[in-house]
Amino acid sequence: MTVKTPIYLDYSATTPVDQRVADKxxxxxxxxxxxxxSRSHSFGWTAEKAVENAREQVAALVNAxxxxxxxxxxxxxxxxxxxxxxxxxxxxxxxxxxxxxATEHKAVIDPVRELERQGFExxxxxxxxxxxxxxxxxxxxxxxxxxxxxVMFVNNEIGVIQDIEAIGxxxxxxxTIFHVDAAQATGKVDIDLEKLPxxxxxxxxxxxxxxxxxxxxxxRRKPRVRLEAQMHGGGHERGFRSGTLPTHQIVGMGExxxxxxxxxxxxxxxxxxLRDKLWAGLSEIEEVYLNGDLERRVPHNLNVSFxxxxxxxxxxxxxxIAVSSGSACTSASLEPSYVxxxxxxxxxxxxxxxxxxxxxxxxxxxxxxTIALLKxxxxxxxxxxxxxxxxQDGIDLNSVQWAAH
Amino acid sequence: xxxxxxxxxxxxxTALDSRVLEAxxxxxxxxxxxxxxxxxFGRAARQAIDLAREQVAAAVGAxxxxxxxxxxxxxxxxxxxxxxxxxxxxxxxxxxxxxHPAVSRPAQSLLGRGWKMAKAGVGDDGRIDLNALATxxxxxxxxxxxxxANNETGVLQDIPAIAELAHRYGSLLHTDAVQALGKxxxxxxxxxxxxxxxxxxxxxxxxxxxxLILDKRVDLQPLLEGxxxxxxxxxxxxxxxxxVGFGLACELAKRELARHAERISVLRKQFEAGLAELGATVFxxxxxxxxxTSFFALPNIEGETLVMALDRQGYAVASxxxxxxxxxxxxxxxxxxxxxxxxxxxxxRVSLGARNTAAEVESLLQTLKNEQLRMKRMAAVAV
Numbered sequence: 001m002t003v004k005t006p007i008y009l010d011y012s013a014t015t016p017v018d019q020r021v022a023d024k025x026x027x028x029x030x031x032x033x034x035x036x037x038s039r040s041h042s043f044g045w046t047a048e049k050a051v052e053n054a055r056e057q058v059a060a061l062v063n064a065x066x067x068x069x070x071x072x073x074x075x076x077x078x079x080x081x082x083x084x085x086x087x088x089x090x091x092x093x094x095x096x097x098x099x100x101x102a103t104e105h106k107a108v109i110d111p112v113r114e115l116e117r118q119g120f121e122x123x124x125x126x127x128x129x130x131x132x133x134x135x136x137x138x139x140x141x142x143x144x145x146x147x148x149x150x151v152m153f154v155n156n157e158i159g160v161i162q163d164i165e166a167i168g169x170x171x172x173x174x175x176t177i178f179h180v181d182a183a184q185a186t187g188k189v190d191i192d193l194e195k196l197p198x199x200x201x202x203x204x205x206x207x208x209x210x211x212x213x214x215x216x217x218x219x220r221r222k223p224r225v226r227l228e229a230q231m232h233g234g235g236h237e238r239g240f241r242s243g244t245l246p247t248h249q250i251v252g253m254g255e256x257x258x259x260x261x262x263x264x265x266x267x268x269x270x271x272x273x274l275r276d277k278l279w280a281g282l283s284e285i286e287e288v289y290l291n292g293d294l295e296r297r298v299p300h301n302l303n304v305s306f307x308x309x310x311x312x313x314x315x316x317x318x319x320x321i322a323v324s325s326g327s328a329c330t331s332a333s334l335e336p337s338y339v340x341x342x343x344x345x346x347x348x349x350x351x352x353x354x355x356x357x358x359x360x361x362x363x364x365x366x367x368x369x370t371i372a373l374l375k376x377x378x379x380x381x382x383x384x385x386x387x388x389x390x391x392q393d394g395i396d397l398n399s400v401q402w403a404a405h
Numbered sequence: 406x407x408x409x410x411x412x413x414x415x416x417x418x419t420a421l422d423s424r425v426l427e428a429x430x431x432x433x434x435x436x437x438x439x440x441x442x443x444x445x446f447g448r449a450a451r452q453a454i455d456l457a458r459e460q461v462a463a464a465v466g467a468x469x470x471x472x473x474x475x476x477x478x479x480x481x482x483x484x485x486x487x488x489x490x491x492x493x494x495x496x497x498x499x500x501x502x503x504x505h506p507a508v509s510r511p512a513q514s515l516l517g518r519g520w521k522m523a524k525a526g527v528g529d530d531g532r533i534d535l536n537a538l539a540t541x542x543x544x545x546x547x548x549x550x551x552x553x554a555n556n557e558t559g560v561l562q563d564i565p566a567i568a569e570l571a572h573r574y575g576s577l578l579h580t581d582a583v584q585a586l587g588k589x590x591x592x593x594x595x596x597x598x599x600x601x602x603x604x605x606x607x608x609x610x611x612x613x614x615x616x617l618i619l620d621k622r623v624d625l626q627p628l629l630e631g632x633x634x635x636x637x638x639x640x641x642x643x644x645x646x647x648x649v650g651f652g653l654a655c656e657l658a659k660r661e662l663a664r665h666a667e668r669i670s671v672l673r674k675q676f677e678a679g680l681a682e683l684g685a686t687v688f689x690x691x692x693x694x695x696x697x698t699s700f701f702a703l704p705n706i707e708g709e710t711l712v713m714a715l716d717r718q719g720y721a722v723a724s725x726x727x728x729x730x731x732x733x734x735x736x737x738x739x740x741x742x743x744x745x746x747x748x749x750x751x752x753x754r755v756s757l758g759a760r761n762t763a764a765e766v767e768s769l770l771q772t773l774k775n776e777q778l779r780m781k782r783m784a785a786v787a788v
Contacts, residue, residue, distance in 0.1 A: 006445055013439040014642065022433045029426055029611065035418035040712040041721035042410060073476030073613070076631040076641035107631030107640060114630055206642060211433065213476065213613050213644025230628065232514050233479040233507030242507060243479035244418065244606060246613025322444035
């Protein structure tokens with residue numbers, strides 16, 4: 001087999017910049033270098049025109065008005081701006097209760113935690129074992145003073161797709177501002193903001209083959225949603241977000257989203273075939289567990305726990321593939337994934353999980369290689385595992401009294 | 406834009422140095438990897454960021470651990486001002502009257518939260534009045550923010566003296582050094598500030614990246630929360646290509662500073678000698694200034710008119726700061742310096758850069774002379 005290792009299967013952490021995107025960006029790093037806020041000369045006007053063209057491209061992917069797109073430095077900033085900005089703006093008129101989900105990205109959880117420190121009250125809904133939010137439970141959590149709800153479109157670890165339309169309708173009926181982190185959704189699921197009852201939506205470029213360091217926040221105009229700015233200064237982005245606009249990065253995000261719009265249908269079908277093949281291969285191994293719903297899930301993601309294997313040694317054993325154990329943003333810590341824990345997985349199964357995320361340049365050979373690698377390595381690791389031996393002997397491990405030492 | 410347009414607006418933004426572009430391209434074209442990921446792709450990204458952090462630190466005499474990367478100067482300013490305010494009981498914050506909006510607006514945003522804001526006045530040379538500052542400091546003040554170099558006039562503040570004064574009253578000092586980096590020597594420790602903002606795109610680096618240099622004894626609440634990047638001070642996936650570019654731009658700026666500053670000073674001297682012949686007023690001319698900036702007014706010509714006329718003839722200059730050039734209010738910097746509004750309305754900023762030449766400066770002067778004559782003739786006809 002002729003595959004180049006390590007094989008990159010971590011597209012949910014970040015994607016390479018598409019060559020077509022890089023080609024569009026480079027002229028704005030060299031000849032068209034103006035500050036889009038410079039109004040007194042053509043260097044500035046050229047940059048501004050490029051920024052506005054990109055705004056249209058981003059809006060087009062999600063069927064929004066370009067005026068509803070605010071540039072940020074990435075999804076983390078978009079989430080911070082949406083959550084703190086809306087909570088602060090509407091707290092006085094609506095109240096100080098916030099609903100979010102225990103499996104949100106840290107970039108949502110941590111701003112909500114900060115609001116708690118400032119006197120807001122937050123409900124962190126537990127998802128069902130398949131990772132999805134139960135609508136009845138969401139409805140029950142809504143209160144008259146629920147000012148804001150934040151639910152991610154697609155989970156970064158397990159890839160499940162929440163029912164954004166239904167949750168949004170519940171929020172509308174309650175007069176609650178609804179924010180959606182769609183960093184993992186663009187190019188993977190259809191997003192139509194004309195139809196979806198969503199007030200604020202966060203986007204990132206580098207999860208969709210655009211550059212790092214650029215993102216956007218959708219801010220609905222009809223009915224108009226207002227925010228308290230989090231970054232003050234020159235008054236760029238109609239006061240929502242000050243700071244010189246990085247033209248080349250914006251151009252890159254626009255192009256990346258235009259490519260996603262043009263190619264997502266075909267690409268997702270191809271990626272789904274690869275993902276299904278990967279799962280078919282891995283599920284031939286004994287004692288593997290799929291994390292998260294398989295049907296309501298983006299085709300790019302497969303998250304699997306391998307029982308009777310120790311997490312760290314698993315990661316060491318599969319060095320030939322670049323994957324995540326838990327989200328990239330938390331993988332520096334050795335805590336088991338809080339997302340998998342929220343699904344009710346044991347610490348052991350959470351620790352021995354791998355997120356495979358497939359992308360634009362993944363090949364069938366790479367998937368074949370990955371299946372063969374996992375089969376071989378899991379077998380080897382289990383040969384060394386006394387727990388696996390006990391399991392094979394039919395001992396119920398939950399009944400074992402472990403001696404402390 | 407016309408191919409022959411000559412760029413004289415380097416305080417707004419600068420063209421990317423080709424060596425910086427070369428360093429960035431691999432990270433745009435080939436590398437993939439989230440620096441937080443533990444696999445080999447992620448580790449390569451992490452190493453690139455570590456190197457850039459050392460380069461930025463070295464350029465300003467700081468330790469790499471004092472460098473936090475941000476999305477730019479505006480974010481660094483917001484982070485310093487709001488982040489320091491959040492860890493202090495509300496008292497007073499003082500900013501100079503000539504600050505960029507990226508400092509004065511974050512300071513204003515504290516007003517609803519129990520904070521007071523005071524503006525420290527400047528003299529007619531644009532330099533902060535230390536006695537007036539000392540008077541303001543009689544009131545309990547958590548933070549003072551004074552820019553190292555002004556974006557419009559280029560006037561330099563005496564940061565070490567201001568730091569000493571602020572510290573004597575138990576206040577912290579933040580300085581926005583976005584315009585100073587790469588144009589004058591900057592040493593974080595010698596300046597004595599507790600926090601300092603930097604930006605990439607003013608020093609022939611990329612847009613979309615900056616840094617906050619922070620005295621680690623200062624307790625600071627992050628502006629962006631999430632994945633805990635930058636030791637928890639600034640969450641969000643790192644903008645690797647831009648960070649790598651910023652790092653190299655800092656290294657080049659430091660290495661080439663002496664030669665660059667010398668060359669630019671000669672050009673500016675040439676330009677201002679020509680301006681004197683046209684009867685222009687150069688604002689802050691007698692103060693210590695950045696070597697590249699001339700903020701001036703020609704008698705009886707509106708700045709906007711002149712800027713537009715120059716643009717038509719292929720010269721890119723600015724009136725006031727780029728960020729506020731939507732409005733036609735006279736420059737708040739000039740008003741703070743006591744310049745009469747009708748004179749301030751005539752202000753035009755020429756900011757020189759590494760690529761400008763003596764011939765370009767000469768042709769700009771000739772064009773200004775012609776414009777002045779043309780306007781005089783038009784005025785004569787109108788009478």
